[in-house]
Amino acid sequence: MKNKFIITVVAVFVSLATSFYYLHQQYPVIDIQALSGGNVLMALLTIFTYFIVKKQVNERPQAFVRGVYSATFLKLLICLVAIVGYAMFNKDHLHKPSLFMLFGIYVVYTAIETATLMKMAKNDNTPKN
Secondary structure, eight states, rough: HHHHHHHHHHHHHHHHHHHHHHHHHTTTTSOOOHHHHHHHHEEEEEEEEHHHHHHHSSSOOOHHHHHHHHHHHHHHHHHHHHHHHHHHTTSSOOOOHHHHHHHHHHHHHHHHHHHHHHHHHHHHHHHOO
């Protein structure tokens, strides 16, 4: 399951990077550096939080739920700090659609991680005969 998750995250990373590159070719005003940085940051955070929660799957259900909540909150907090920092440093030439795309990156990676963790928890909690 670990290899499948990492392959999925890498595939999403590559597809987002490719789409950002082509989007930047069509609309040069889009901040490709911010989108690429956000993509790298969220991919690394997703893999990191996955390993944190993976350790807690076999423990009590409360520990697993607490791990999922804390991982999601950690990613959201880091994402918000990075986006606010980006907005504060680029006040003069801020491209608002790029900001919304950064939030979209967060949603994509969080959805992938949550779906995978739900599958993993469901498979580990099913009774075995």
